[in-house]
Amino acid sequence: MTKLFLFDIEGTTTDINFVHKVLFPYSFQNLENFILHHQTSPVILKAIEDVRQTVLEEEKLNLTLNEVIAKLRFWIETDRKHGALKEIQGLIWDHGYAKGEFKGHLFDDVKPFFTSVLETGAKIGIYSSGSVHAQKLIFGFSTSGDLTPMISYYFDTKVGGKRESSSYAKIAQLTQLHPSEIHFFSDIPEELKAAKMIGMHVTQLLRGDTSPSEYEGITSFSVFNGN
Ligand SMILES: [Mg+2]
16 A cells, blocks of 8 residues: 655646746846845855856856856856855745745646545655755645645655665655555656666656656546556
């Protein structure tokens, strides 16, 4: 019997384009204002310094504050994974969610499915490459309301990559469950393969343009009917 239902976010509970169409543009548009308003806060000062340091090392340039902002915008556009950018974006999104500027996208079938899962006595967990903090924001300020009271576990890449079986073994270990008691949902076959390899049950979500694979596929949680 399944005791833990484990969910990927992008392409599974959430539109695959949410991050690129909503979150990235929001951080791009609000970057300058945010930095100018918070430039004396220690976290922002440190982030600005980190950007200057990186550019000094890579391009031998000393950036002004305006140039730091322009560089950060360039990094958003080119999807550079830089710690300082991630830090600032995270803070901008915190404010955006809290002010209700946007909500974490969830497909309409997610909340009813979570409800039915909890009714069986099973628990709900999330495993996404976005940070645990970002995951809690999506579900806490979602288009279906605050779903965080329904969720028992959040895992990010601190347990390992999503295409590695060892990550799923770690999740089983951390939740003190046998892999066969866990059902993992994702849109990515490589992730399903990694989870199945250690004995988890898996189902592929076929939202939008996602191509079917060798794994059982559903277009919506409303048509899921057990293992
Ligand atoms: Mg996904």
